[in-house]
Amino acid sequence: MAERLLWSPMQIGPVTVRNRIVFSAHLTNYARDGLPSEQHAAYYEERAAGGAGLIITEEHSTHPTDWPYEKLIHGFDREVIPGYRRMTDAVHRHRVPIFAQINHNGGQASSMYSRLPVWAPSAVADPLFREVPKAVDRHEIAEIVESYALVAGHCAEGGFDGIELQCSHSSIVRGFLSPATNRRTDDYGGPSPTGRGSCWRSSPRCARRSDRSLPWACASVATSSSREAPRSRMRSRWPAWWRPPGRSTTSTPRSGLPRHRCS
């Protein structure tokens, strides 16, 4: 019975997965200068050829303040899109869908590579990284939430079938949810999980704005984009500040993202 289930297809919103074997997200150290490399495309293609039903990529950082490991994909930089396209085309050649995991690691990070303060819900040092982070203010929270939408848009443009939001072991979303790392007394904190969950609720909602038809999917929190949706329709729903600037290769400024509220 279990074996039959393993090989049976499953529907994740508009995406059909041919079996229940999911290749889960893990860092590969294949990124080069923050961009996906040829090695990524080859690596994921090999797993798709090997029979996985769904590929989930390693995490892509949503914001310049999140650079905990040297070889991390900087999803906030528009220059990732050609690399995304290489990766998704390679996997699609085997009729396998591919989701991008997007994440901000919050306080579970280091300023060593970014030379920027580490952002977290409260100034509580992570036991592994041991750096005291900056407690984010309301504008910075809005900026993080918007950064998820920015990266979701890059992923849609790069041909991904869906997005997985990391809300688990190393994520600012987890940081907000846990009273151990969220000592805030404003409406993003406090004793109730409702306050501590505010960021958790807004980031996926904001990420989904890249395509309003995106349904929820996956084990942690994920959305799935419809590849069939005409690009022009998707673009028309993007907020003006992250509309693709024509054919220009200008990347998103690393110094920070424009401040807009997520509706």
Ligand SMILES: Cc1cc2nc3c(=O)[nH]c(=O)nc-3n(C[C@H](O)[C@H](O)[C@H](O)COP(=O)(O)O)c2cc1C
């Ligand atoms: C080197 C390494 C990197 C990982 N990177 C990520 C990651 O980027 N995002 C994530 O959600 N999980 C990450 N994980 C966790 C894996 O997705 C997986 O949940 C974990 O390894 C347990 O599965 P396993 O027992 O098959 O190894 C990573 C794991 C390893 C070993």
